[in-house]
Amino acid sequence: MSSTAHGHAPYYYVPHPSRHPVMAAIGLFLVILGATQWINGAGWGAWLLLLGMLGWLFVLYQWFGEAVRESEGGLYGRKIDLSYRWSMSWFIFSEVMFFGAFFTALWWARAHSVPALGSLDNALLWPDFKAVWPSVVAGATASPAGIVEPFQTMGPFWLPTINTALLLTSGVTLTIAHHALQVGNRSRCVSFMWLTVLLGIVFLFVQGYEYFHAYSDLNLKLSSGVYGSTFFMLTGFHGLHVFVGMLMLLFITLRLMKGHFTPERHFGFEGAAWYWHFVDVVWLGLYLLVYWM
Incomplete structure (x- = not known):
């Protein structure tokens, strides 16, 4: 949890920096890019969509798994x-x-x-x-x-x-x-x-x-x-x-x-x-x- 300038914990929870949000965003970007190219006739768009979807799901698996472990570990x-x-x-x-x-x-x-x-x-x-x-x-x-x-x-x-x-x-x-x-x-x-x-x-x-x-x-x-x-x-x-x-x-x-x-x-x-x-x-x-x- 981050702190304020005076060293006191804020009322609300501020999560620590994590790689998961940006990795999930990259996966979704590849999904949308692949889907638009596939719809417009580019055959490689289907493979890009699949790659983005698999990457996105892998990130969610890691992200949610980490949240579950923290919750069951009594950290929340x-x-x-x-x-x-x-x-x-x-x-x-x-x-x-x-x-x-x-x-x-x-x-x-x-x-x-x-x-x-x-x-x-x-x-x-x-x-x-x-x-x-x-x-x-x-x-x-x-x-x-x-x-x-x-x-x-x-x-x-x-x-x-x-x-x-x-x-x-x-x-x-x-x-x-x-x-x-x-x-x-x-x-x-x-x-x-x-x-x-x-x-x-x-x-x-x-x-x-x-x-x-x-x-x-x-x-x-x-x-x-x-x-x-x-x-x-x-x-x-x-x-x-x-x-x-x-x-x-x-x-x-x-x-x-x-x-x-x-x-x-x-x-x-x-x-x-x-x-x-x-x-x-x-x-x-x-x-x-x-x-x-």
């Missing part, structure tokens, strides 16, 4: 615990803003952009344009130039509804596991954590089948106008967050099986639980605004 006090709690809170807040931007894009396109394109000013330019959202009028692609292939929208039944039930159930099982840990019932906690991880995995498989159904049966693609782009951006990024949250819960479960965490000290568990409940709440917004409306 109240200030570090508060630092972790504030950090996780701000991280989740940044994710709220991230999804808020996409929800806003969906609302703006539907409530403002499409009606504006169908106004009297544009009637002479696009006389055949249908200023309606595709989910409101079946077959409306809002493509007067014919550049968007006809597609069908994704309704709430039955795959999205099944996934909603899976995520809500996983929130319940996670809460049961948390209460079991608080009362010292480790075996019950581990059992319900494995059930939560399994529900997350099933959710991802159902979403993968939903995408297959969208492409093969509905001709709904990322290029299907603003509806297709917002649909896949919102659901796709949410699926990525489910995957990350599932990995968090998986590693927490493995740590529980090794005897880590106590009823009094288990913020690693709580932080992963906060993230998973956030993912649940985002999905409820998606389920209502994307599939029902």
Whole structure:
């Protein structure tokens, strides 16, 4: 912990210099650079992406392993615990803003952009344009130039509804596991954590089948106008967050099986639980605004 100019420890925790943040940033830079080059036709971009991903994961393995050893070694006090709690809170807040931007894009396109394109000013330019959202009028692609292939929208039944039930159930099982840990019932906690991880995995498989159904049966693609782009951006990024949250819960479960965490000290568990409940709440917004409306 660093100190102030007067030699007194600050109220908040200041971590010592570490190589992990810059190494993780380099790995992510290689991932983004490789992905952009791969998308633009450079074959070496795929290998650069793979290299960056492997390097990034290796850094995280070292970084998180070091944090776990310090925590289990009793090196973390109240200030570090508060630092972790504030950090996780701000991280989740940044994710709220991230999804808020996409929800806003969906609302703006539907409530403002499409009606504006169908106004009297544009009637002479696009006389055949249908200023309606595709989910409101079946077959409306809002493509007067014919550049968007006809597609069908994704309704709430039955795959999205099944996934909603899976995520809500996983929130319940996670809460049961948390209460079991608080009362010292480790075996019950581990059992319900494995059930939560399994529900997350099933959710991802159902979403993968939903995408297959969208492409093969509905001709709904990322290029299907603003509806297709917002649909896949919102659901796709949410699926990525489910995957990350599932990995968090998986590693927490493995740590529980090794005897880590106590009823009094288990913020690693709580932080992963906060993230998973956030993912649940985002999905409820998606389920209502994307599939029902």
